[in-house]
Amino acid sequence: MPETLLAARNITKRFGGLAAVHDVTVELWRDRIHAVIGPNGAGKSTLTNLLSGDIAPTTGTVTLAGRDVTGWNPERISRAGLGRSYQKTNIFLPFTVWENIRLAAQSRTPNAARWLKLASSVGEANERAERALELAGLQQRRHQVAAATSHGEQRQLEIAMTLATDPQVLLLDEPLAGMGTAEAERMVELLLRLKKDHAMMLVEHDMDAVFTLADHLTVMVNGQVIASGTPAQVRADPQVQSAYLGEEEHG
Numbered sequence: 001m002p003e004t005l006l007a008a009r010n011i012t013k014r015f016g017g018l019a020a021v022h023d024v025t026v027e028l029w030r031d032r033i034h035a036v037i038g039p040n041g042a043g044k045s046t047l048t049n050l051l052s053g054d055i056a057p058t059t060g061t062v063t064l065a066g067r068d069v070t071g072w073n074p075e076r077i078s079r080a081g082l083g084r085s086y087q088k089t090n091i092f093l094p095f096t097v098w099e100n101i102r103l104a105a106q107s108r109t110p111n112a113a114r115w116l117k118l119a120s121s122v123g124e125a126n127e128r129a130e131r132a133l134e135l136a137g138l139q140q141r142r143h144q145v146a147a148a149t150s151h152g153e154q155r156q157l158e159i160a161m162t163l164a165t166d167p168q169v170l171l172l173d174e175p176l177a178g179m180g181t182a183e184a185e186r187m188v189e190l191l192l193r194l195k196k197d198h199a200m201m202l203v204e205h206d207m208d209a210v211f212t213l214a215d216h217l218t219v220m221v222n223g224q225v226i227a228s229g230t231p232a233q234v235r236a237d238p239q240v241q242s243a244y245l246g247e248e249e250h251g
């Protein structure tokens with residue numbers, strides 16, 4: 001059995017009268033990619049925000065590596081091992097690729113530790129940044145100013161910045177958005193590399209990539225999970241076909 005690193009149980013988030021996420025249970029396992037798909041407004045971003053601590057659930061619990069992290073703020077959840085990339089870029093464009101990754105790595109060091117063990121924490125942050133640069137395949141771009149890199153490289157950089165915090169769990173929000181074919185292929189290769197040792201949740205609209213990458217798929221519609229299983233099981237589910245995939249297959 002794969003090791004469960006993150007589990008959300010029966011989580012609901014209400015915005016006034018609307019349940020943007022309703023009674024959703026999901027698990028993320030080490031060495032596995034769990035893709036969450038669904039039409040616009042299905043609740044995928046809200047679910048991601050609930051797992052990362054950006055918003056607190058109305059009801060339900062979230063555990064990370066066995067610890068109950070429900071209601072923790074994003075910084076504390078990040079320190080506990082969760083890394084999140086945002087749809088909206090967090091890159092500081094005038095800085096180089098290396099500087100961006102290095103800053104992200106430093107953010108992992110608690111404030112107190114920065115003062116108490118400055119030299120060792122700087123060394124550790126450098127090592128984390130170096131590993132993240134390499135893992136994301138950006139060594140050739142190290143000294144380039146972020147503004148001068150391509151769209152695909154900027155998405156790689158966002159992932160490198162997430163990796164620099166040394167997470168066990170990765171929440172990736174549309175990492176292939178706006179990419180051409182070659183860039184998307186590179187990103188798919190990167191995500192497959194990252195599968196090792198990480199538990200990953202992928203929210204993505206590119207169905208080719210989803211079916212290439214996902215070990216497990218959850219389909220959401222109107223805040224609820226309508227299907228969850230292997231890609232083959234989900235593809236064969238009549239409810240999914242009519243609610244979501246059917247549109248494309250007959251389109």
Ligand SMILES: Nc1ncnc2c1ncn2[C@@H]1O[C@H](COP(=O)(O)OP(=O)(O)OP(=O)(O)O)[C@@H](O)[C@H]1O
Binds near residue numbers: 015018039040
């Ligand atoms: N802060 C908020 N206040 C009120 N309603 C919200 C808020 N955030 C999201 N919603 C609503 O919750 C529902 C789910 O939105 P969400 O953004 O999670 O969907 P999504 O599946 O991520 O959509 P997309 O694929 O377009 O990003 C939508 O009806 C949205 O309007």
